[in-house]
Amino acid sequence: MFQSNVEITFLVLVVGALISGMSRSWRTAGWVAAVFVGAATVLCWIDVVNVLVGSKTIHHTILHLPLFGTSLAVDLDPLGAGFLLLTIAITFLATIYSIGYMGGEVTEKPLRFYTPLLLFAAGMIGVVSVQDWLAFFLFWELMTLASYVLVVFNREDPVVQRAGLKYFIMTHVASAGLLIAALVLWLKTGSFSFGEQATALKSSTDWLRNTLLALYFLAFATKSGVFPFGDWLPDAYPAAPSGVSAILSGVAGKLGAYGVLRVFWQMMGDSLTRAELMTWGVVIAVFGTVSAFVGGVTAMRENDFKRQLAFSSIGQTGYIYLALGIGIALLRSERLEPIAQLALLGAGFHILNDAVYKSLLFMSAGSVLYSTGTRDLNKVGGLAAVMPWAAAAAFVGVLSLSGLPPTNGFASKWVIYQSSISAGLEFAPFLIMAIVAFFAGLSTFAYSLKFFYGTAFLGTPSAEREPKRLPRTMTIAQVVLAAICVIVGMVPATAVKLVSSAFQLDNHALYRISSYGALSTQPHIHPLAAYWNPVGLAIALGVCVLFAEFIRTVGRPGKREVPNWYCGEEHVEHEVRFRAQDFYSAFNEIFAKVYPRLPAPRLPGVKKLRSVLDFDEWLYQPITASGRRIITKISRSHAGVPQLYIIWQIAGMGIVLAILLFTIR
Amino acid sequence: MSAAIPIIVNGAIVLLLAPLYEGVVRKIRAIVHSRQGPPVTQVYRDILKLLGKEDLRCTRNVLFRYGPAVAFGSFLVAALLTPMGVRPGTGLGGDVITWIYFQVLGAAVISLMAVSSGNPFSEVGSAREMMLLLSVEPVIVASLIAAAVKSNSLGLIDMVDYNLATGPTVSLICGGLAVFLALQLMLGRIPFDIAEAETEIVEGPLMEQSGPNLALLKMALLIRQMTYCFMLVQVFAPWPKIEPWPLAVIVASIKVLVLFVLAGVVEAVMPRVRIDHALNYMARVLFVALASLAFAAIGV
Numbered sequence: 014m015f016q017s018n019v020e021i022t023f024l025v026l027v028v029g030a031l032i033s034g035m036s037r038s039w040r041t042a043g044w045v046a047a048v049f050v051g052a053a054t055v056l057c058w059i060d061v062v063n064v065l066v067g068s069k070t071i072h073h074t075i076l077h078l079p080l081f082g083t084s085l086a087v088d089l090d091p092l093g094a095g096f097l098l099l100t101i102a103i104t105f106l107a108t109i110y111s112i113g114y115m116g117g118e119v120t121e122k123p124l125r126f127y128t129p130l131l132l133f134a135a136g137m138i139g140v141v142s143v144q145d146w147l148a149f150f151l152f153w154e155l156m157t158l159a160s161y162v163l164v165v166f167n168r169e170d171p172v173v174q175r176a177g178l179k180y181f182i183m184t185h186v187a188s189a190g191l192l193i194a195a196l197v198l199w200l201k202t203g204s205f206s207f208g209e210q211a212t213a214l215k216s217s218t219d220w221l222r223n224t225l226l227a228l229y230f231l232a233f234a235t236k237s238g239v240f241p242f243g244d245w246l247p248d249a250y251p252a253a254p255s256g257v258s259a260i261l262s263g264v265a266g267k268l269g270a271y272g273v274l275r276v277f278w279q280m281m282g283d284s285l286t287r288a289e290l291m292t293w294g295v296v297i298a299v300f301g302t303v304s305a306f307v308g309g310v311t312a313m314r315e316n317d318f319k320r321q322l323a324f325s326s327i328g329q330t331g332y333i334y335l336a337l338g339i340g341i342a343l344l345r346s347e348r349l350e351p352i353a354q355l356a357l358l359g360a361g362f363h364i365l366n367d368a369v370y371k372s373l374l375f376m377s378a379g380s381v382l383y384s385t386g387t388r389d390l391n392k393v394g395g396l397a398a399v400m401p402w403a404a405a406a407a408f409v410g411v412l413s414l415s416g417l418p419p420t421n422g423f424a425s426k427w428v429i430y431q432s433s434i435s436a437g438l439e440f441a442p443f444l445i446m447a448i449v450a451f452f453a454g455l456s457t458f459a460y461s462l463k464f465f466y467g468t469a470f471l472g473t474p475s476a477e478r479e480p481k482r483l484p485r486t487m488t489i490a491q492v493v494l495a496a497i498c499v500i501v502g503m504v505p506a507t508a509v510k511l512v513s514s515a516f517q518l519d520n521h522a523l524y525r526i527s528s529y530g531a532l533s534t535q536p537h538i539h540p541l542a543a544y545w546n547p548v549g550l551a552i553a554l555g556v557c558v559l560f561a562e563f564i565r566t567v568g569r570p571g572k573r574e575v576p577n578w579y580c581g582e583e584h585v586e587h588e589v590r591f592r593a594q595d596f597y598s599a600f601n602e603i604f605a606k607v608y609p610r611l612p613a614p615r616l617p618g619v620k621k622l623r624s625v626l627d628f629d630e631w632l633y634q635p636i637t638a639s640g641r642r643i644i645t646k647i648s649r650s651h652a653g654v655p656q657l658y659i660i661w662q663i664a665g666m667g668i669v670l671a672i673l674l675f676t677i678r
Numbered sequence: 679m680s681a682a683i684p685i686i687v688n689g690a691i692v693l694l695l696a697p698l699y700e701g702v703v704r705k706i707r708a709i710v711h712s713r714q715g716p717p718v719t720q721v722y723r724d725i726l727k728l729l730g731k732e733d734l735r736c737t738r739n740v741l742f743r744y745g746p747a748v749a750f751g752s753f754l755v756a757a758l759l760t761p762m763g764v765r766p767g768t769g770l771g772g773d774v775i776t777w778i779y780f781q782v783l784g785a786a787v788i789s790l791m792a793v794s795s796g797n798p799f800s801e802v803g804s805a806r807e808m809m810l811l812l813s814v815e816p817v818i819v820a821s822l823i824a825a826a827v828k829s830n831s832l833g834l835i836d837m838v839d840y841n842l843a844t845g846p847t848v849s850l851i852c853g854g855l856a857v858f859l860a861l862q863l864m865l866g867r868i869p870f871d872i873a874e875a876e877t878e879i880v881e882g883p884l885m886e887q888s889g890p891n892l893a894l895l896k897m898a899l900l901i902r903q904m905t906y907c908f909m910l911v912q913v914f915a916p917w918p919k920i921e922p923w924p925l926a927v928i929v930a931s932i933k934v935l936v937l938f939v940l941a942g943v944v945e946a947v948m949p950r951v952r953i954d955h956a957l958n959y960m961a962r963v964l965f966v967a968l969a970s971l972a973f974a975a976i977g978v
Contacts, residue, residue: 395796397739417783418776427775431832434823438830441975444823448971451819452812455782459808462786471739471794531771542831546771550755550780557751557758558744564897565747565890568729575734577797580880596805 017071018056019087019142022101023135025053030131034124042123043112043486046131047105054105057097057138064094065514081147082204088144092279095515096141096271099365100264103372104134106490107263110376111256113484114383126166130257133159133265140268146195147205153191157184160265163257164249176248178623183245187235190228197225207280215284226293229276237269237330240304246327251319251388255379258319262326263372267364270333273297274516277341278357287346294342295442301334302446309456310604313597317388318469319378321460322371325414328453329367335446336360336429339436351539352435354518359428361512366421366501370413373494374461377407380487381469384480397470399480402488404470406495413498415458419551421501424508426454427545431534435541459597503547506532684764687927691908692757696900697721699935703942710946721900728893736795736886745791746887746894752784753901761835762908763920763927773832774822778815781905784898785811792883803882806953807873810863813960817860820967821853824974825913838912842919849973854914856967863956864906866899867941869948870956878950907934 029049036042060071074086089097108130115126136159139152165177198210201217214222231242238246246266250258277293285293308328315321340356343349378388380403385393397404413422430447437444501508506526513520524532531546624630650661701718708715735742759772759780772780789804826832828849829840841850863870874882884895911933920926951959 412783412786415782415786416779417786418779423779430775434826434832437823437975438827441972444827444971444975445968447823448816448820448968451778452816455812455815458782458786459812462790462808471741471790471796540830541826542833542836543773543775544771544833545773545776549771550776553755553758554751554780557754558747560754561747561750561894564729564750565894568726568731568890570729570731570733570889572733572735574738575736577736577795578886579797580799596801597809 017073017087017089018060019071019089019097019138020073020075022053022056022138025049025056026131026135026138029053030128030135033131034128036123039116039123040112042127043108043115046127047108047112049131050101050105050108050134053134053138054101057101060089061094061098064089064091065098065511068514082199082202082206082209083145083147084206085143085148086145087142089142090144091515091517092271092274093141095361095512096268097138098515099267099368100137100141101134103263103368104137104260106493107256107259107372107376110259110379110487110490111254113486114256114379115254116484121166126163126254129159129162130260133163133257133260137265137268141271144207145205146191146199146207146210150188150192150195153188156265156268157181157188160253160257160261164253164261166254166257167252170252173252176245176252178626180245180249181626182622183235183242187232187242191232194225194228197221207275211280211284214281223289226276226281229272230293230297233269233272233276234300234334235269236272237266237334238327239269239300239330239334240307240327243304243327243330247320247323250323250326250375251317255319255375255382258322258379259372259375262322262375263368266326266330267333267368270330270337270360270364273334273337274357274360277337278344282341282344290344291342294338294340294344295440296338297341298335298338298443298446301331301336301338302449303331304328305331305335305453306449307331309453309460313456313460314604315460318381319375319388322374322378325374325457325461326371328457329363329371329414331453332426332429332450333360333363333367335450336363336432339432339443342440343436346439349436349439349540351522351535352432352439355428355523355539356432356436357516358509358512358518358520358523359425359432361516362428362505362508363425365508365512366413366425366498369494369497369501370410370420370422373406373410373491373498374414376487376491376494377403377410380407380483380491383487384483393469395471396480400483400488403483403491406488406491407470409495409498411461413502414461416454417458419499419502419547419554421498421505421508424502424505424547427543428509431541431543435539438540503551505545505547684762685758687764688758688760688762689754691762691927691931692754692901692904693897695931696897696904697725699904699938700900702935703938703945706939706942707946710943725893725896728896729890731889731892733889733891734886736797739794741787741790741794742886743891745787745794746891746898749784749787749791750894750898750901752780752787753898753905756780756784757901757905757908759834760905760908761838761912763912763930764923765835774826774834774837775832777834777909778819778822781902782811782815784902788883788895788898791887792885795886797886799879800883800885803873803875803879803885806875807883809953810870810873810956810960813957814860814863817856817960817963817967818864820964820971821856822913824849824853824967824970827971827974834909834913838916841913842916845917847973848978849970850914852966852970852973854910856963856970857910857914859963859966860960861906861910861937862941862944863960865903865941868945869951871950872953872956875950903938904934907937911937 026049029046033042033046033049036045063069064071071087071089074084076085078084111130133156136152136156140149140156143149143152161177161181164180165173167173195205195210198213199205202209202213204210214225217225235242237243250262253261305328308324308326308331312321312324312328315324336356336359340353340360343353343356346353380400381393381396382388384396384399387393409420413420416422416426430450433443433447433450437447509524509532510520513523522535525535526532529546529548531544531549533544534542536542698718700721704720705715705718756777759777785807789807792800792804825837828847829837831837866874874884884892887895908930911930915933920929
């Protein structure tokens with residue numbers, strides 16, 4: 014009956030959602046969920062390996078509805094498989110992480126967390142493994158709704174409520190655009206399938222085609238959190254429990270990029286004119302660049318570390334869109350096709366890397382939150398002593414986010430910078446984008462190192478509260494992700510091969526890969542020469558550090574532990590702490606207007622909408638109240654007097670007799 | 679064997695020559711101030727003496743302990759990637775993006791080390807260091823991208839070759855000017871020694887370090903200064919082409935010494951500026967760098 018593992022995975026996740034929801038204990042529910050997601054991961058990866066390594070596509074129709082021109086079918090091509098691999102793996106690690114994270118003092122039932130979490134995963138799997146807009150939209154909605162429930166998990170908190178509502182409205186307005194586009198093209202062709210709708214889009218008038226493309230772009234950019242469409246993101250990511258933030262930022266946001274790749278490259282790449290490709294490519298790249306800049310600069314100002322990471326997500330999404338835009342802009346151009354491929358490779362590579370380190374960092378943020386109970390950077394510090402493994406993992410994550418060698422963040426930024434500079438040889442504005450991207454990269458490094466790592470894990474402990482230790486499941490998830498960061502950073506050639514097989518790019522045309530994993534551009538294909546030997550440089554760094562250690566110890570110095578020196582003054586440590594908000598104050602004054610916090614506009618309909626969405630208020634509570642009234646009335650008949658019961662029995666017997674008499678006759 | 683030559687030469691230049699240059703700068707500063715000044719070998723003696731001093735630890739954090747070594751290592755790797763008159767070997771391998779990010783890695787590790795000490799002076803110092811880095815890095819990046827656009831390569835050595843082959847071009851002169859204007863800040867010298875500011879925040883990031891770790895840090899910062907100077911000299915003003923390579927190395931070293939002397943004179947006659955002034959100054963220098971990029975894009 015089942016011809017592909019994807020359907021089984023979907024069923025496994027739905028069953029898992031039901032079973033884990035039945036448990037009352039958080040611990041049991043967590044392990045049950047983890048087992049189901051783990052099984053799903055294994056099943057998916059079998060398919061992914063088949064598609065990527067065996068280079069075949071999986072196509073299997075489950076339900077065909079010719080009347081509506083749609084069919085529910087598993088349709089896994091390399092692009093979808095690449096995203097599937099990433100999605101399910103990160104979700105699995107986040108589930109493991111949540112076992113510990115949600116094991117604390119939580120009053121809610123696991124039903125409110127694990128069930129939507131698994132449905133969320135099911136929705137994401139559905140999104141990447143169908144090629145039919147109706148099915149795509151249904152799974153997209155399943156994903157959005159499930160994640161909405163997760164975002165508003167702390168439902169007592171009005172801030173979380175507001176964040177959830179903003180998320181709900183913004184993503185739904187955007188996905189309405191998706192639906193409109195699908196319906197318009199359905200009216201023309203009578204089919205929802207990707208292929209036929211693409212053909213219809215090709216033959217539409219220019220005006221209609223570009224309007225629909227704008228709708229697609231808007232929907233996907235909103236989901237990814239590109240500035241300014243991603244305004245929901247700095248509110249929603251911090252509001253969600255940290256495991257969920259990791260999935261939201263790590264993989265759910267990347268599905269927006271998946272959509273852009275699907276529509277602008279796979280569907281329309283062959284049929285748009287060069288001018289249209291150039292225009293759309295530049296539009297996407299400009300939004301990406303602005304997003305990278307705004308995300309980076311705003312994150313430097315932020316004092317709440319989960320918000321900071323959310324802004325950083327906006328920034329990193331900006332990098333991805335920059336590369337996507339360059340790729341789309343130069344697609345099918347005569348000489349610059351290799352650069353387009355290079356840029357697309359960079360985008361894919363950065364999607365992979367950002368998914369890994371951003372989910373790692375959200376988990377680190379969650380660990381700080383779990384341990385100290387506050388999100389304010391001014392109040393945390395010195396946690397490395399309490400959670401050494403998590404601190405080491407966060408260190409790696411921060412290096413990756415900042416794009417420093419030898420981690421994976423450097424690898425993909427290396428590709429993106431290269432492609433944007435090469436593209437700039439042809440179209441000079443891309444050069445400016447490259448410089449802005451460089452600056453944003455450095456600001457990434459500034460805020461992440463100093464703010465997040467520097468003040469949360471290092472420095473002096475704050476005296477306010479004794480930090481808690483982490484459960485083992487949380488630590489394991491973080492260490493695994495950190496290991497991936499380092500491994501991909503050391504052997505980027507393997508990851509480049511993986512991404513190029515997912516994107517069906519010819520990696521030999523992009524890079525010459527030497528036997529020891531060094532990457533260099535193919536001189537006869539690429540206009541810009543670039544060269545990077547990760548293993549050689551890592552060894553060089555290691556040797557240089559050992560040499561430094563040799564110099565350090567050559568004089569056989571003694572050592573002694575001393576207190577901090579305050580130029581002779583006597584201070585209590587935590588009284589003279591340098592607070593996080595004062596970092597970069599000179600810089601923040603310059604960029605104060607980049608992302609101003611506007612007061613939320615008072616919309617008249619919002620209150621009504623909220624009351625409409627509040628099922629408790631107008632559906633459940635009236636039903637339970639009337640039910641209770643009826644029960645009270647019935648209970649009055651049970652007065653506890655034996656004679657009364659006898660009268661009821663006699664009356665009942667009379668009624669039964671009467672019915673019998675009537676029916677038998 | 680030939681692959682080892684550039685590594686040995688570059689390593690020797692930055693490790694052995696840098697203290698001498700610093701000593702010369704100190705001598706010159708003393709002369710400008712009408713002082714006797716220390717002998718030019720003073721910096722070697724300082725470092726040797728520090729190596730034997732006691733290592734004081736104010737925290738058990740591993741970053742505090744190993745930070746100086748890692749910073750030293752990453753600056754040294756960047757130095758090995760820089761063309762200093764002899765062609766860097768291809769075995770080590772890295773283009774200009776790698777070069778920039780190894781410099782950044784070193785700076786990052788120093789700031790982390792400073793923050794891990796828990797001393798507020800160090801924290802203030804590393805926050806400033808970071809802001810200065812953020813303001814100077816776009817200038818360097820823009821100028822180097824201009825060079826990359828002209829030479830169609832991200833390899834530093836290709837940029838040098840291109841410049842040698844074509845002679846002075848408007849865009850690269852402009853780029854070199856931008857880097858030169860940013861030089862004082864890159865070297866961390868007065869008027870831009872805001873991050874260390876001895877009289878204000880007591881050496882900032884270096885404050886809690888002592889003995890051999892302090893020696894490593896001082897060496898690391900000297901290596902960085904040498905690397906930046908060689909980059910400026912070689913990428914933007916490599917003329918004339920000199921064979922054989924030992925002569926080229928000597929000429930490049932003399933050019934770098936001139937830069938050091940200039941920096942020393944500026945240092946001797948200027949007061950320290952405030953951080954916001956420095957940021958404003960760099961914003962203006964960035965325009966020069968962007969101009970060089972624009973010239974490169976239109977091909978002059």
